[in-house]
Amino acid sequence: MYELIGVTKQYRRGRTRVDALAGVDLAIGQGDRLVIQGPTGGGKSTLLQMLGGLDRPTSGSVLLDGTDLAKLSERRLTAVRGQNIGFVFQSFNLIPTLTALENVETALVPLGVKTADRRDRAAEALDSVGLVERLGHLPSELSGGQQQRVAIARALVKRPKVLLADEPTGNLDESMRDEIVDLLEGLCEEHGLTFVMVTHDSAVARRAPRLATIRKGRITVKENRPVG
Amino acid sequence: MFFTYLRRELRRRRKAALVVASGLALGIALVIVVNSVSSGMKVAQGKVLESLYGLGTDLTVTKARDQLQEGARPQRPRFAFEGQEEGEEKQSSDRLMVQGFETLADSTVATVAKQQGVDRAVGGLSLVNLKIDGEFTRGRIQRGEQQPGQPGQPAQPGEATGGGPGGPGDTVTGGGAAFDVNSFTLYGTDVTAPDLGPLTTSTVSTGRTFETTETDAKVVVLDSAYARQEGLTVGGKLTVKGVSFEIIGIVTADSGQSAAQVYLPLKQAQTLSASTGKITTIYVKATDSTKIEAVKTAIQKNVTGTTVTTSADLAQTVSGSLDTAANLASTMGKWLSYAVLLAAVLVAGLLTSSAVGRRVREFGTLKALGWTSGRVTRQVVGEALVNGVVGGALGIAAGLAGAYAVTAVSPNLTAELGASVGGFGGRGGGGMVFGGAAVGPGGARTAVGKTIDIALTAPVGLATVGLAVLLALGGGLVAGGFGAWRASRLRPADALRRVE
Ligand SMILES: Nc1ncnc2c1ncn2[C@@H]1O[C@H](COP(=O)(O)OP(=O)(O)OP(=O)(O)O)[C@@H](O)[C@H]1O
Ligand SMILES: [Mg+2]
Numbered sequence: 001m002y003e004l005i006g007v008t009k010q011y012r013r014g015r016t017r018v019d020a021l022a023g024v025d026l027a028i029g030q031g032d033r034l035v036i037q038g039p040t041g042g043g044k045s046t047l048l049q050m051l052g053g054l055d056r057p058t059s060g061s062v063l064l065d066g067t068d069l070a071k072l073s074e075r076r077l078t079a080v081r082g083q084n085i086g087f088v089f090q091s092f093n094l095i096p097t098l099t100a101l102e103n104v105e106t107a108l109v110p111l112g113v114k115t116a117d118r119r120d121r122a123a124e125a126l127d128s129v130g131l132v133e134r135l136g137h138l139p140s141e142l143s144g145g146q147q148q149r150v151a152i153a154r155a156l157v158k159r160p161k162v163l164l165a166d167e168p169t170g171n172l173d174e175s176m177r178d179e180i181v182d183l184l185e186g187l188c189e190e191h192g193l194t195f196v197m198v199t200h201d202s203a204v205a206r207r208a209p210r211l212a213t214i215r216k217g218r219i220t221v222k223e224n225r226p227v228g
Numbered sequence: 229m230f231f232t233y234l235r236r237e238l239r240r241r242r243k244a245a246l247v248v249a250s251g252l253a254l255g256i257a258l259v260i261v262v263n264s265v266s267s268g269m270k271v272a273q274g275k276v277l278e279s280l281y282g283l284g285t286d287l288t289v290t291k292a293r294d295q296l297q298e299g300a301r302p303q304r305p306r307f308a309f310e311g312q313e314e315g316e317e318k319q320s321s322d323r324l325m326v327q328g329f330e331t332l333a334d335s336t337v338a339t340v341a342k343q344q345g346v347d348r349a350v351g352g353l354s355l356v357n358l359k360i361d362g363e364f365t366r367g368r369i370q371r372g373e374q375q376p377g378q379p380g381q382p383a384q385p386g387e388a389t390g391g392g393p394g395g396p397g398d399t400v401t402g403g404g405a406a407f408d409v410n411s412f413t414l415y416g417t418d419v420t421a422p423d424l425g426p427l428t429t430s431t432v433s434t435g436r437t438f439e440t441t442e443t444d445a446k447v448v449v450l451d452s453a454y455a456r457q458e459g460l461t462v463g464g465k466l467t468v469k470g471v472s473f474e475i476i477g478i479v480t481a482d483s484g485q486s487a488a489q490v491y492l493p494l495k496q497a498q499t500l501s502a503s504t505g506k507i508t509t510i511y512v513k514a515t516d517s518t519k520i521e522a523v524k525t526a527i528q529k530n531v532t533g534t535t536v537t538t539s540a541d542l543a544q545t546v547s548g549s550l551d552t553a554a555n556l557a558s559t560m561g562k563w564l565s566y567a568v569l570l571a572a573v574l575v576a577g578l579l580t581s582s583a584v585g586r587r588v589r590e591f592g593t594l595k596a597l598g599w600t601s602g603r604v605t606r607q608v609v610g611e612a613l614v615n616g617v618v619g620g621a622l623g624i625a626a627g628l629a630g631a632y633a634v635t636a637v638s639p640n641l642t643a644e645l646g647a648s649v650g651g652f653g654g655r656g657g658g659g660m661v662f663g664g665a666a667v668g669p670g671g672a673r674t675a676v677g678k679t680i681d682i683a684l685t686a687p688v689g690l691a692t693v694g695l696a697v698l699l700a701l702g703g704g705l706v707a708g709g710f711g712a713w714r715a716s717r718l719r720p721a722d723a724l725r726r727v728e
Binding site: 075095118166 | 229236719721
């Protein structure tokens with residue numbers, strides 16, 4: 001599915017240069033589940049941006065099914081994001097003025113899905129995250145956990161190949177975390193998605209079949225034998 | 229999705245949208261008010277000129293004045309009470325003079341009419357009747373400096389000052405005299421051309437106007453103000469220089485300012501004033517009102533000894549609060565309103581741009597979801613356009629309200645005509661040749677200022693509203709442009725930005 005070869009990313013801020021990624025090689029297979037951990041500022045989010053085509057590496061290649069995202073035009077990259085990649089963010093990133101249903105619909109807009117069809121699919125996606133009776137609610141009228149469920153529905157409604165989640169439970173309280181992680185893992189398994197998640201939750205990390213750790217832009221991957 | 233998103237944004241961020249819209253509204257309202265007031269000024273100026281020229285007159289032709297010789301004195305009326313001995317006598321004199329003393333042969337009308345670009349030309353004769361009744365001890369009027377005066381003011385015995393209109397500076401020397409001076413102005417009109425000339429700006433209030441066949445009839449039409457002052461009515465008689473005329477109608481000047489007090493057929497006017505075949509003014513209608521200057525040049529070249537005056541020439545002699553206000557409206561007001569509009573558009577642009585700044589993560593997220601830059605930009609521009617439309621609607625409403633308020637209040641403006649030209653014996657007093665009513669015995673040579681009060685209105689034309697709509701849309705687009713520029717530069721990675 002993914003093959004990263006010598007990926008570096010440098011950010012320049014004035015005179016100082018930050019090496020967010022300092023040569024990352026990584027392979028992720030179809031349907032794999034990868035959990036990424038690491039200290040703050042290590043480059044986790046940066047790596048996720050490379051995987052999701054949100055940004056281009058300074059050097060190296062990011063191959064997604066053989067296509068190098070680093071070499072795609074902005075237009076093609078946008079299309080790849082629209083079709084193949086689902087994102088779940090730490091702070092949900094719902095459009096505050098749109099209802100839950102409309103928020104989910106926004107993911108289908110780039111695919112040119114017809115209005116009625118779009119609505120049905122969005123409602124279906126919200127049903128799959130257990131929010132069918134909240135379609136008309138605004139984000140501000142939903143709890144954090146519910147907002148993240150809407151965001152998950154939005155990420156999955158277009159049936160992407162990959163789901164990328166950057167600390168999806170970071171803004172949620174304890175009781176909600178397991179629920180959301182379980183939901184994500186369950187849905188990915190159900191749809192056979194490749195799933196990459198950044199988390200600080202060590203319990204979640206311990207459960208992961210593959211665990212990557214990023215420190216100062218360098219990655220180490222460990223195959224986990226899940227305990228119990 | 230475009231409209232859903234747009235609607236939701238505007239509804240839920242109503243206050244921010246209203247701030248932007250009302251800024252634009254203020255600018256647009258100002259543009260409308262200033263534009264309509266300045267077109268009101270133009271209407272007012274048009275009325276002033278019309279009151280002098282008559283409807284449809286594009287230019288007038290008068291005799292060119294000869295340069296006065298050094299030390300020469302211009303022609304003046306003299307009242308010679310002939311055959312009277314020295315001593316106290318009751319005397320009366322009735323003099324009918326050509327206004328300005330300058331005449332053209334009435335054949336000139338045909339010559340002028342033949343010029344290229346001339347549609348029609350009609351001649352007229354302006355006269356002043358001066359009647360003096362009184363007791364004299366061999367009095368002689370010494371003409372003084374020109375000043376407009378009140379007609380019919382009884383003079384003081386002894387050194388009598390005051391008297392005829394246009395001559396309060398006149399003095400009577402040489403003994404005691406007590407007399408009344410009465411004057412009125414007459415206009416000999418070409419009754420065969422009822423739709424050209426000064427009478428066209430008057431409306432018949434009672435009776436009728438001239439028949440086209442009454443070329444030499446002993447009939448007169450009176451201006452309503454004069455008729456009221458003299459207590460004359462339709463069916464009555466008016467005696468001019470011993471000739472009795474039947475009053476057939478009373479007319480009211482549309483602008484409140486009549487060209488003459490008494491109108492009579494041209495031929496009668498010529499006979500009475502012993503100026504057969506003479507006229508004072510030719511009123512010319514051009515075939516194309518945009519080519520008036522060319523017609524003026526043609527007449528001046530081909531009809532020698534004439535002065536041609538266009539309404540543009542005349543407009544330059546208009547002063548007073550109307551002129552001041554018109555200048556103000558067309559310069560200051562326009563600049564001010566456009567400056568305010570420009571500021572409003574800039575503020576709207578900055579507000580739109582800062583709104584995009586606050587929504588960096590929102591737009592970044594949409595881009596991360598696969599929305600193209602174009603789609604995000606369109607959304608931003610759409611919102612700004614709606615703000616522009618709302619601002620335009622508010623602005624048009626406020627502008628119309630403002631314009632109607634001006635029309636409702638109708639502040640009075642005064643226009644002074646010819647006051648700045650035509651000094652004693654000077655040249656270029658074209659304005660006064662049409663000056664009419666208030667021209668005293670000094671005739672056109674005296675600089676008589678004619679003051680007209682005009683109520684200011686602020687008519688809102690469709691063009692103004694159209695302009696406002698365009699400005700609103702333009703303002704919205706410019707504001708949207710600011711936001712769009714910023715939105716298009718957002719990176720999808722901004723979706724991951726932590727701070728709002
Ligand atoms: N847009 C940017 N401009 C400049 N420097 C950046 C930018 N984004 C990230 N960095 C820097 O790159 C490094 C890696 O950042 P990144 O966000 O990937 O860390 P992280 O592992 O996700 O940290 P956290 O756990 O706090 O989310 C950091 O030092 C950060 O300051
Ligand atoms: Mg991060």
